[in-house]
Structure formats: structure tokens, C-alpha cells
Amino acid sequence: MHRRELVAALGAAITVPFLPRSAQAAIDIGERLAGQPDVPFRTLNAKQQAIVSQIAEMIIPRTDTPGALDAKVPEFIDLMLTEWATDEERGKFLAGLDQVDTRSIAYAASQPDASVTTPPQRFGELTGAQKAGLVNEFDTVRGDNSAIGITFGRLKALTVYGYFTSKVVQEQILKEPMFFDGYKGNVPFTPAV
Amino acid sequence: MPPMTYDAIVVGSGISGGWAAKELTQKGLRTIVLEAGRPIDPNVDYVEHVRPHELRYRGMGDRSRIDRYQPVQKQCGACNEYSGKFFVNDLDNPYTTPDDKPFSWIRGRQVGGRSIMWGRCVFRWSDQDYEANARDGVGVDWPIRYADMAPWWSHVERFVGVQGKKEGLAHLPDGEFIEPWPMNVAEQHARERLIEKFGGERLVTNMRLAVLTQNQPANGRAKCHLCGHCERGCITRSYFSSLNATLPAAQKTGLLTLRPFSVVHSVIHDPKKKRATGVRVIDANTRQMFEVYGKIVFLNASALESARILLNSATPEFPTGLGNSSGELGHNVMDHIMGGGATAELPWFKDRRDIGNRPDAVYVPRFRNVKTRHPDFVRGYGFEGRAYRVGWERGTDMAGFGANFKKSLIGDLGPWEMTLYGFGEMLPNHENRIEIDPHLVDAWGVPALRITVAYGENERKLFDDMVVSATEMFEAMGATNIRPIKDDNPPGLVIHEMGTARMGKDPKTSVLNKHNQVWDVPNVFMTDGACMASTANQNPSITYMAMTARAADFAVKALNRREL
Numbered sequence: 001m002h003r004r005e006l007v008a009a010l011g012a013a014i015t016v017p018f019l020p021r022s023a024q025a026a027i028d029i030g031e032r033l034a035g036q037p038d039v040p041f042r043t044l045n046a047k048q049q050a051i052v053s054q055i056a057e058m059i060i061p062r063t064d065t066p067g068a069l070d071a072k073v074p075e076f077i078d079l080m081l082t083e084w085a086t087d088e089e090r091g092k093f094l095a096g097l098d099q100v101d102t103r104s105i106a107y108a109a110s111q112p113d114a115s116v117t118t119p120p121q122r123f124g125e126l127t128g129a130q131k132a133g134l135v136n137e138f139d140t141v142r143g144d145n146s147a148i149g150i151t152f153g154r155l156k157a158l159t160v161y162g163y164f165t166s167k168v169v170q171e172q173i174l175k176e177p178m179f180f181d182g183y184k185g186n187v188p189f190t191p192a193v
Numbered sequence: 194m195p196p197m198t199y200d201a202i203v204v205g206s207g208i209s210g211g212w213a214a215k216e217l218t219q220k221g222l223r224t225i226v227l228e229a230g231r232p233i234d235p236n237v238d239y240v241e242h243v244r245p246h247e248l249r250y251r252g253m254g255d256r257s258r259i260d261r262y263q264p265v266q267k268q269c270g271a272c273n274e275y276s277g278k279f280f281v282n283d284l285d286n287p288y289t290t291p292d293d294k295p296f297s298w299i300r301g302r303q304v305g306g307r308s309i310m311w312g313r314c315v316f317r318w319s320d321q322d323y324e325a326n327a328r329d330g331v332g333v334d335w336p337i338r339y340a341d342m343a344p345w346w347s348h349v350e351r352f353v354g355v356q357g358k359k360e361g362l363a364h365l366p367d368g369e370f371i372e373p374w375p376m377n378v379a380e381q382h383a384r385e386r387l388i389e390k391f392g393g394e395r396l397v398t399n400m401r402l403a404v405l406t407q408n409q410p411a412n413g414r415a416k417c418h419l420c421g422h423c424e425r426g427c428i429t430r431s432y433f434s435s436l437n438a439t440l441p442a443a444q445k446t447g448l449l450t451l452r453p454f455s456v457v458h459s460v461i462h463d464p465k466k467k468r469a470t471g472v473r474v475i476d477a478n479t480r481q482m483f484e485v486y487g488k489i490v491f492l493n494a495s496a497l498e499s500a501r502i503l504l505n506s507a508t509p510e511f512p513t514g515l516g517n518s519s520g521e522l523g524h525n526v527m528d529h530i531m532g533g534g535a536t537a538e539l540p541w542f543k544d545r546r547d548i549g550n551r552p553d554a555v556y557v558p559r560f561r562n563v564k565t566r567h568p569d570f571v572r573g574y575g576f577e578g579r580a581y582r583v584g585w586e587r588g589t590d591m592a593g594f595g596a597n598f599k600k601s602l603i604g605d606l607g608p609w610e611m612t613l614y615g616f617g618e619m620l621p622n623h624e625n626r627i628e629i630d631p632h633l634v635d636a637w638g639v640p641a642l643r644i645t646v647a648y649g650e651n652e653r654k655l656f657d658d659m660v661v662s663a664t665e666m667f668e669a670m671g672a673t674n675i676r677p678i679k680d681d682n683p684p685g686l687v688i689h690e691m692g693t694a695r696m697g698k699d700p701k702t703s704v705l706n707k708h709n710q711v712w713d714v715p716n717v718f719m720t721d722g723a724c725m726a727s728t729a730n731q732n733p734s735i736t737y738m739a740m741t742a743r744a745a746d747f748a749v750k751a752l753n754r755r756e757l
Contacts, residue, residue, distance in 0.1 A: 059594040065603070076251070084256050132595075139592060157589040160602070164585045165245035165252070173603060174585075178242050180419040180549035182406070185377030189546040192604030193597070 043081040043090065044074070051100050051123050052077055055152075056159045058135055066168050068159055076162035077155070089154075096151025103148065107134045199225045199450065200752075202472055202487035204457045204502065207306025209721040209737040210493030211435025212349070214443040214451075216745035217491070222752075223448050225485060226440075227455040227474060229494075230281075230302030233309070233436060239426025240275050248274050268686055269299045271310045271424040279309050279424075285636035289643045296644045297685035298497065304453055305436035306495070307688065308734075310424040313403045313432055314553060314577065315355055316731035317346050317366045321563070326727050329571050332525060332621035333697040335726050336707035339366070345739035352442075353433045353738070354409055357401035365558045365731070372406050373399040377547040379539050379580035379609040380555050386670040395560050395666055400553045400577070403433035403735070412438060421550025432552070454478050456637045459506035460490060460515055460717060468716045468757070469515075472502075475637045489716045489748050489757055493741070496722030497526070497627055500693035501642055503711075504629050516694070516711040522704050523628055525621040525692040526644070527728045530574075530652040531614065532680030533659025537672035539580060539609040546582055546606055554579030557613060557666075559730050561658065570654040574617030574730045576663065582606035613666065614678065615659030618730040619652050621692055646684045689733050691725035709744035716757040720744045 041049055056068035056077070068074075081090050104123040108116075113127045120126050126134065143153035163169055170176070200222035203213045210226060217224045245251040254274040259267045266272040266280035281300045290296050301307040320339045327334040343366075350369040357370035376384065376399060384397040404423070405416045417431035430437035443449040454477035461471045461484060471486035492499035500523050506515035514522045561573035588602040630643040648656075660677045667675045697703020700712035705724050711717040720741035722733060751757050 060599045061596055063596050063599065065599075067599075080250070080253070084250055084253060135594060139594060142592075143590065153590070156594075160585065160588040161251070164588075164602070167244075167246040170244055170246055178418070178420045183374035183377075183419055183547070183549040183551055185375045185380070185547045187546050187548050189544055189606065191543075191601075191606070193601050 041075070041078045043094075044078050047101075047122075048094065048097050049074060049078075051097055052155065054124060054131070055100075055135060055155060058131065059156055059159045060163050065173055068163050071163045071166035071168050073159050073162040073166070076166070077158045080158060080162075092147070092150050093154055094151075096147040096149075097155075099147055099151075104130075104134060107137070196486060197225070197483070198471075198486040199223050200487060201225075201489050201491065201748075202227065202485055203491045203493055204472065204499070205229075205306060205492070205494035205721070206304050206435055206440065206451065207301070207493065207495065207721075208308040208311065208435060208734050209741045210306065210491070211308060211439030211443075212738045212741040213491040213493050213718075213720065213745055214435075214449055215439040216742050217749065218443045218446040218448040220745065220749040221448070222749065223450075224443070225450040225452060225487070226443075227457050227472065227485065228302075228304050228306075228451065228453045229456045229477065230304065230306075230453060232304045232453045235426060235428055235436065238278070239428050241420050241422045241425040241427060243275060243425070250274055265297055266299055268297050268683075269310075269688065272299075275422065275425045276310055279303060279307075286641075287633055287635060288641050289630050289633060291645055294645055294647045295683040296646045297683050298644065298690075299685065299688045300495070300498075304440070304451065305434055308434035309426060309436060311434070311688075311734060312553070312732060313423060314556070314732040315350075315353070315368075315401050315403050315735035317368055318342070318729050318731060318736060319364045319366055321364045322727065322729035322731075325572065325729075326621070329620075331571075331727075333695060333699070333702050333726055336696055336698045336703075341707075342736070342739055342743070345743040346735065348742050349735060349738040352412075352438065353403050353735070354405045354407075354414070355401060355403055355735070356399070356406050358399040360396065360398050360558075362396075362558055364563050368401065370401070373402070374406060374549075374551055375399075376555060377580055378542050378545045379611065382541055383539065383580065383611060383670050384555075387666060390669040391560075391666075394564070395557060395662075397555050397557055397578070400556045402553050404552060405431045413441065414438065417552075419549035419551060421552055423552045456639060457494065457502055458482065458637075458639050459502060460492075460714075461486075462506065462508050462511070462515055462714065464508065464510050467714065469714050475639065477637060480637065488752060489718065491741075491745070491748075492717065492719045492723070493721045496690040496693050496725075497642060497644070499719055499721055499723045500627060501629070501639075503694070504627070505640055511713065516704055516713045516717065518713050519701055519704055521623070521695060521702060523693050524623050524626045525695055525726075526625040526627060526646045526690065527619045527621055527692040527725065528646070528684045529687040529689045529728055529730065530617045530619055530648055530656055530682075530684075531687045532678065532682045533574075533617075533656045533663070534576060534578075534612065534614040534678040535660065535663035535667055536610060536612045536676045536678060537667040538674040539611055539670070539672050542609060551579070553577065554581075561655075561662075567658075570651050570658065572618035572620070572651065572655065572730065574615045574655050574659055576613040576615050576659070578611060578613040580609055580611040582609055611667070611672065612678070613663040615656070615663065616687065616730055616732070617652065617655035617659065619684075619728050620649060621695070621727060622649060625692075627693060644685075648684055689722065689728065691722035691728055691733065694719050694723040695726040696724050697726060708747045709740060710747075716748075718744050718748055 060068040101122040138152040141149035201224040206228040272280040356373040359367040415429040456475040458473040504514040557576035559573035625646040633641040694704035696705040
């Protein structure tokens, strides 16, 4: 059930109408892809990369443990946009992303910082407080049907998923074992928050 | 090629074919198992310990490839980046449906069949189930009852290794259980609250599960280590499958020949002897057709495939399909109906967690039409479920960001949640059928199926009631944030296809007799889902296994009496 919900959150349609086709054997192009080394960014341009990287690191920053950039989350997002997303999903994601700088300019105008003399032209030029305020605005529309809501919803889901499924987090933070000596259903737990 | 002659031919190596192979070889028959798909090498093909970062899409799947080659199979959650290779290529394995009656035919063509990815939940039936058709005037009466089956369930349960808790329910009889995993603290609490509110009528119990909780050294199987992803295979052979258990047992006898890449086209019939003499097979690699001969034939290719073979075996005597003098072959297709239920938050035990990844957890046995009659529908449903703490996945749609957000996802587990997901009975209906599509063949040139199946009114009412009763149960236990589930699944997607060659008491209205023999061709046996005259609401695999062992016992005795 969880995986299904997650897949839905990431934007995949679960069921498609089935249209039977006449038989034709041809398969196994998939293995061609497995195990390739990291690829350069293929979908996100430099400007988009900068926004994705900054927001991903704001969602999961480096603290005493690795952050989103350490876990190569932007690279994962680019991979999913390039090879996994449909044209429509990719288009919507990028359309919302391309509004971020405009929103940044407007946000800076409405929440000016007295110490800044040149008005910012892009997200990266906002002050830390402005960035946090704007991302907080994005978070309140997360997943709704607005351009920003769609993009931020997917960006957040992909950031969290990409972070927690990364090698560094799996091996250094989660360290979930594969072998258990029986099931234990009532173990004391104190949250570390 | 020299003639290939065996005592017994088994078509299919899945959950029932594996049992046919084991029982027939252990009773001394030289047996060939013909499997349409490829061999599986557990050392290479099992991927249960692969981490998400070792996969290109971290488990999300190679979507463009899956969309293209597995548009049907991908509807099953287990057809993912890890286990998609255990599901067929839909382009090679086509079928048609009417536009307004979608049917999701989920298949696994390889040694082990779908027993590699099956759900592992195993339940006995009761006489309430066997008597239901006669009582409701639906379909045909079963020619067998609980007493006919009980020793055979025991026989297979002891070999399979079934964990479960004895509850003493008349309508869901206990089996030969090994110690189950405990319920977790939230499930146990849910059980107690429901017993208080419903007096035991609605009961949360341990799932009855074909997964070992103790070692079975004699069969080379170790107890489960709870890695949690059975559908990816199991190198310790802890869950039951043909590959993990029955085929190795058959191999030990020295009497088994297992031939992969063997697509059975049809059964060869001798009209003078009124017996099958063997099967026609297409080698999946060379596309060459050849024949295999045997004294008896067990069709264990799955409900739809086994019937398809007989439909493709028409003769002048049987122009609509071998064994079809009743006109019921291919009819009365059933599945279960699933997808009504609810998810809720359990506001308890935030200071407790569980450790270990159970593949399945708890079960709510049927409670509708057990002691009292429901005014709106007949039969009933059960719920599969579990309580769990959500973990980091909740972060994909959780408010907040930054250091505290991260800390919460790493250091806390979120609330306990519980899901109940209903599985209900489907009534037999002559109009729900398969037939040979005159315009379509599969990749091996075998005429393919047209499938015409739809849920009826009773199923829809069961489905709606699942949502209502799951919500009631969560309300009764004091759960919060209750979210109804209404997954509108097409038939087929429960992957419990049944009924295409139903058993009965009368050769005029059924295809098989009470020994799973084809009335018209008594040395052909069908012991997969094809034989079912009704579905009950329980998951069916252990019943196929028991039915197979029972039929194999009968077949060998009849052979020895020279009756076949």
C-alpha cells in the first residue's frame, strides 16, 4: 500500500486502460540502463539546477549528518525527470520551476531587507530569511493544482525519497539490517528529535 | 527427436504444478513437468537483499519500459523494479476483452510460476463455503465437503509450514499451524478493543501464512529472517514456493524431468480409448512443435491457461474444446473482489515500535452472513491488514523543511497507522467466460483468449460494505484520521482466477468430477483454480495444493487399478 501511495505522490498513474496488441517479441532494453555511472545533468539547465539544489538542501540540509546535496539528490531528480517522468509531468515540473525567480522578485519586494541595496533578480540572491519565507509559502500550496504547488510537491517528494534511498543515507544513517532473529512487536522507543 | 514418454505429464510448475510433481514422483511415477517459461536460478534471480540505491530508479521502476512491455502486469504492485522480471511480457502474451469489461490477467511464466510472487496467505474453507452454492441456488453444488479435504489440507500444511493462531472458528477452521509471529503492540490493542466492542464477532488475528518461523532442515529451508520482500525471492527458502520446496522434493526422487521453455499447445486425444495420450508442445526457443506422451495429464497451468489448452484441443468429438460436453468449459470465471477498506491513525504507543519486516501481518476473518443473514448480499469478505509506524516515507508529503524536519524523519517514526483491505467472494456466473479469440495468437503461435468477465451486483455490495465495516471497526477502536479506501480494481487483479472447469456432481453441468478428473477424458486432471465451483472469500492457493495432492493420490491408485 505504501509504495502505491508513494508512486502516486511522485506523479505516476497507477492503472492505465489496457489496449491489447498483437504479439511481437522484443524486450530487454531495460538492462542497458542498470548500473551506469552518474550521468551529467540532462534535463535541468544551470539555472534550474541552482534552484533545485538550493531548495533540496533547504528541505534536508547538511547538519551533523549528510544533506540532500551530499546524497546527490539533484542528480537523482534530473535522472527521474529525464528517464522516468512523462513529457507532461516533466513539462509541468519545469513550468513551476521557471516561476520561482519571478516569485522571488515579488517576495523580496513585499518583504524587503533593509541591508540589501540591489533588488534580487533570482531565488539565489534572496537573503536566508527571505528564502525560508518563500519556501514556506510554497510548502503551504504543496501538491495543489497551481504551477508552484505541483512543482514543489514533486520536488519535496523526490528530495525525501532520493535522500533516504541514497547509498550514503542507507549505509550511514538508516543502517537497516536485512536479517532479524524473529519479529518483535513491542520494543521501547524514544524519538530522537 | 525420440518419442518422449512418461508415466505422468504435469503442465505448469507453479503452486499446484509443483505439488503434482512432488506427489506423483514420490508415489513412483516418472513425471515430466512442462513449463512454458525460463528456468530460475535463485543465486542470480532472487533480489530480496538488493538495496534501493543499487537500482537505477531506486525501486520506482524503469517506467517507459514497463509501460511499453508490461502495461497489464504493472497493475500488480509486485511487478516493480525488483520483481518485474517474474511477470510476463504483455506483448508476447496478448488477450482481448470487450471495451467495457477490462480484465487484468497477471501472469508469471517461469519455473515456479506465480508461486515466486504470491501473497502467501493460506486459509482452509469450511462447510459453510462448500454448501453455499446449494444453499443460495447459485452455480452448481460442490461434490466435496470439508471432511473430504481436511486430511489433505493437513498433509500439505505440514510440508508447507503454515504459521497461524488457533482461534476455533467454525467458519475458518484451524490448520496444522506452527508458532506465528506475535502481533505488534498496536495490533494486539486493536484486537482487544474489537473483542470488547463486537464480542469476538469481528476479530483481528495473526495472518495464516506460508512463511517458516522455525527451521525445516529436512527440506533445506531456514526460518524467515524478516527482510520483508518475499516477492523478490528468498535465498533461505523460508516462504513456500515450488522453487523453494516442492520441486526440490520431486527432484530428490530421481523421477522428475523438468523442461522449461515448453509451451503446451493442446492435449492429444484418442477417441477410441477416450483417453488423452499426451500433449503437443512448442519449444519456446526453436518454435518447433513436438509431442510428449503419458498415461495421465495434470493441467496446472493456472485457471485460464489450463482451460485455454483444452479449448485449443478441439476434436471432431469435442468441437468446442476437449472435455466440453457440458458446455461449461471456460465459463464461470471468477476472481475475488478486493479494494474496499480503510486506513486510520492509532493514537497509542508512541513509545513503542516493532523490529523486523513482516511480509504480512494480521487478518480479520469473515463476519458477514456467518451467524446472521445480511439483508443486502450473500457471502462475505475478510480483511488483510497490518499496523505499522510510517517512518521516513511520511516526509514525501509532510509539512515543514529544514533541520527539524530532517531530524524528525530520521529520529522519529511517525504515528502508528493501520490498514484493513477487504477480499470478498465472487459468485459464479455462466456469462463470465473465456473463449479462443479467432484473430489473435501469442508469440508462439498459440491461439489466445478473449476474456469477458465483470463483477456483479452482489460483489459491488460486498465492496461497498467493506468500506463501511472497516470504518466502523476503526471508529470502535478509537482510531483517528480514518480514510476510506475504495480501489476500483478490475477483475483479475486479485490474481485469484478460478472456475473455468468447475467440479460438480453432474457431467451435464460441470467439467470435472469430485476427483478433479475431466468427466469426458478421465486421465486428464485439473487441480489449479480451474476446478473451483465457488471462490469463498479465502485466498485459494492452499486449497489448490490440497486438491492436487488429493487428486494425485486418487490418480495413482486408479492407475494401479488399471482404470486409466
